[in-house]
Amino acid sequence: MDDEALLRAWADGNDGAGEKLYRRHFDALYRFFRTKAPESCEDLIQTTMLECVRSKSNFRGDATFRAFLFGVARHCLWHYLRSQSRDRLEFDASRSSVAACDPRPSTIAARNAEHQRLFEAMRHIPVELQVVLELHYWEDMTTHELAVALDLPQGTVKSRMRRAREALREILESPEFLTSTPVPSEDELATRVRGLRTVLDAC
Amino acid sequence: MTSSRSPVDADPTTKPDSPGSRDERSDSTSAQSLERRIVFETVGKRLFGRSTGLVSLGRFVVLGTIGRGGMGTVYKAYDESLDRSIAIKVLHTETSEEHALRLQREAQALAKLSHPNVVHVYEVGMVDGRRFIAMELVVGRTLRQWHEGEHDWRARVRKYIDVGAGLAAAHAAGLVHRDFKPDNCIVDDRGCPKVLDFGLVRDVGSAAESGPSSSARSDGDAFDTALTSTGTVMGTRGYMPPEQLEGLGTDQRSDQFAFCVSLHEALYGARPFAGTTRAALLHSMSTGNVQPAPKGSGVPEAVRRILLRGLAADPEQRWSSMDELLAALRRQVAPRTWRALATGLALGLTATGIGLASYAQVGFRCEGADAHLRGVWDDARRQEVERALLHTRVSYAADTWERVEQRLDDYAARWADKHTEVCEATSVRQEQSAATMDLRMECLARRRIALAQSVELLVEIDAEGVETATELLVGLPRLERCDEVEALRAELAPPEDQQLDARVRAERERLQQAATSLRAGQYERAWTTANDVVDRATALEYTPLMVEALFQRGRARDERGEYAEAASDLERSHLLAAQVGYHSLQAETAAWLVRVVGYRLARHDEGRWWGKTALALARGPYAEPAVEGYSLVNEGSVLREQGEPRQALERFREALGVFERTLGTDHPSTASAEHDIAAVLRTQGELDQALEHQQRALAILERVLGPGHPKVAMAVNGVGLVLKQQGKHDEALVVLERALAIQESALGPEHPDIAATLANIGNLHMQTDRRPEALRSYERALAIKEKALGAQHPEFATLLSNMGKMLAQRGEHQAAQSYLQRALAIRERALGPAHADTVTTLLDLGVVTSMFGDHAAALPHVARALELQEQGEGFGPLDLALTHNNLGAILDSLGRIEESRAHSLEALALREQALGPDHVELVRPLLGLARLDIGAGRFADAQKRAEHALAIAKSQPVAPEHVAWARFILAQALWSEPRQRERAATMAKDAYVAAEGKVVETSLAEMRRWLEARDLL
Missing domain, CATH: 1.10.510.10 (Transferase(Phosphotransferase) domain 1)
Structure with missing residues (x-):
């Protein structure tokens, strides 16, 4: 059964369908929340699944279920981050980073210091850009899917990705992050970020 | 984990989707990280209610995550061999051999160390190259x-x-x-x-012991992230x-x-x-x-x-x-010598050597719980309540007093014990901080208020209130909550501003009053109080109060029947609760919303969504334990309305389990769940099981409310209905008589509720052919209903109509006609002649009159009914078909064959249109027409129709009398063809023999006459 059918079946009371849907997308959801809201993964994944059922009428067939799912997940995450920041009005996904909301270091324990550094750096760029990178490099989402998930006009997605990579480089070049190893080039950076997914999955 | 890029179903550790194989243990040696698996299972359990698999670490079964830190993640786990819960910390990074050895030694030393101020380590182990420490769960x-x-x-x-x-x-x-x-x-x-x-x-x-190393430095590089180079x-x-x-x-x-x-x-x-x-x-x-x-x-x-x-x-x-x-x-x-304070320290304090300042704080509260209860529940109050209850002269007041007294004594005693224990925990045993004591005392203070308000209500009770007196006390807030320190801490802190705090307290006390009123069934009062608080809470800036106020107001509105408004209040309350993290009310509002939105407002899908949410929340931390049960029961009601009885039954059963566990077997909600289960089982025809559950419900209510309580009468009625359905008429009668006796005594002989019981008794008498008793019961029921509602009330007409039909079924045509005529008159006047109910009664009257043999009198009724049905709305082709058929039968009896035939044809056409050519409902009209055709000599038509009927009978279960007639008619038709005569004769005789016992006597006689006329018998 395809995802849309599963969602509908679940909404109709077929828990088995719901479990199937949950299994299919759990890993991606876990990755999504683990990097940005580690303390509340359980609650957020749960809320996301339930919200999908509730707003299933918003799921139009013109996008993949995945895009819809991450649109919902994104909403939940924004809501959570807003509630975590000291001044709720201050939270702006295009400016605030996860690190700004929670200054403690990343709890992802990568064995390699470089990986650790990269994870940490990603927490320091505006969370909207962090999401763009993760959804593109880790979940292989197309520009169309990204547009739906982030609620952006499709034309702006590519420029957003560019900005995300730029922001990441800037962070890596900042005094706090500078080390003896050189900052990777843009291409290199893309590969490194992509490679983080495997590291994350093993944690 | 696979490194493939496709995100869907690529994970090799995803189990295949087989519904049966849920409880497999997934070995921690699989590549999937432990942390991830735990999250997966925890959320899975909350969403779908059961664990899809357990993760184990050796002999420890992981139950959930406790916390996450820089070094590792701590889980709660269960040690199977020693049957205890423990904590396990799994460290993130891998260890080298030498470290592992050293750790082993240290762990051994630690394991031997047993000191109250050290978390006891049980075991240190290695798994997947990751170290874990199993220790005491604190x-x-x-x-x-x-x-x-x-x-x-x-x-x-x-x-x-x-x-x-x-x-x-x-x-x-x-x-x-x-x-x-x-x-x-x-x-x-x-x-x-x-x-x-x-x-x-x-x-x-x-x-470890000595020797320089680059430990601290390498520490930093490995763990504290790049940032710590600048620290x-x-x-x-x-x-x-x-x-x-x-x-x-x-x-x-x-x-x-x-x-x-x-x-x-x-x-x-x-x-x-x-x-x-x-x-x-x-x-x-x-x-x-x-x-x-x-x-x-x-x-x-x-x-x-x-x-x-x-x-x-x-x-x-x-x-x-x-x-x-x-x-x-x-x-x-160190303790100083105790010096008396100027402000009156309460008596009974002993110098246990605590520092003066903190002692003074504590001193007032260990004043003796009894003193706190003076004026709330003491000898004076006891007498007042007893007097008030017995003064009402309600028949079961004494029983109720017995129960009320016992509950109050029990609650007060437990409250006092807890109060003393909380106080001593800090002041005497110094086990507990002052802050914790504050929390627990606050919790107890609220319960004291609830108790006081309840007693106050009882002191002023009137006859009507006696019915809800026991349940009022059943609903007193749980005292055990005051021991659940974690949950209390999770509740939101009161406002810091003293003035605001005082005002919030005052409003909260009012809300408690609203809650008490609700428990007592005083919905008006509850609404007014809650509404006032909502208004005032808007001005105060303290969200938790608003959450609570909207919750109470929403509940009051629900009880008053204002469902849309109730839903709005409860939804707002829920959203606000979610915003501020007010877990317990988040769960409770969701549970109520299932009922209000899904059941009352009949928005079934939405209701089911709330059901999922409520359940997930109720299973989370800090929700009151029984809320899970209420969520389930409410969802069950929605499912039943939606026509999903099996799913509804599952929920009800689960709810029963939860209630038994959390509220005990002697609680009205447990009884209610048993009743719900019985109701569904009845519709499914599982009468024996239904009876069991109904009887259990009854037993509970008898214990909780007393045998003379009106609610017990309703439960008894429920048992009677099942017995009746099972055909155990005599037993059912005994049971219903008992229900009647209780109601007469408890409510008075003319209370409207009694009418239903009397009607049921009447039906039972009818089914056991006790006509005079049946009519007596019916008349009494009618008299009560008439008095209560007035002779022109449509509900009264309903009762008359039901009784009329019942009488007709048992052959009491005259009485049936009389009742139906009365019902018709009322409906014509109250609802108008074209109303669906009126037309139905008209038709019923016609049919019954014709059953009585007076076809001429029946005709105008049925003809008019048809007219009205054709003109009106709300009547579908099948309704019309039935009426055409009835009309046809009457015309046939009157000898107006052609007209009769026309109607029968019309009926058949309508049915075929609505149901298709193979539907079992076509059989009767086909046969009706066929008979007419035989009478008119149209044998070919008759044969066609009879064969059509028999064809349907091949693929569907058709009533035996119709099959018999179909065969007979076919035989009659064939008889007309000389060559088929022999075959026809055999067929006719066979059909006649087979028809014995299946068709009514008049029909059989008809067949016999036809056979005799042809010398076939």
């Missing part, structure tokens, strides 16, 4: 969180003395912690601090002594240093040494540059001096042992 807060709540310096020092005792004990066993800080110490619910993570967390570079993150470093920062050896005196840093922070709010980088810290420490004490901390110089010695850069300069340090501290907080 529920509480970290020391850091604790000292954020505690303001008295003496209390803090005392707490740290206990902590220090733990460290000292470990030192005596030859262990060194090496990473002591307030985050590494847990204060449990009784206030006992326990030190955690001895030496085991020091991973790379735990240079913007404090973390571990802030507590390390200089010798550790420099990578020289550590020993017990390093622990002492860390301890003093922590205590300094606790007493002065800041750490002793300034500097955020390693270098800066080292500099401050070596120069002995301790931050000056902030003003107004209240901490004596002497204490400060003790700390400063422990903070010396040179270990040789510090205290020679923890024991010495602790002894010095103890002398500072």
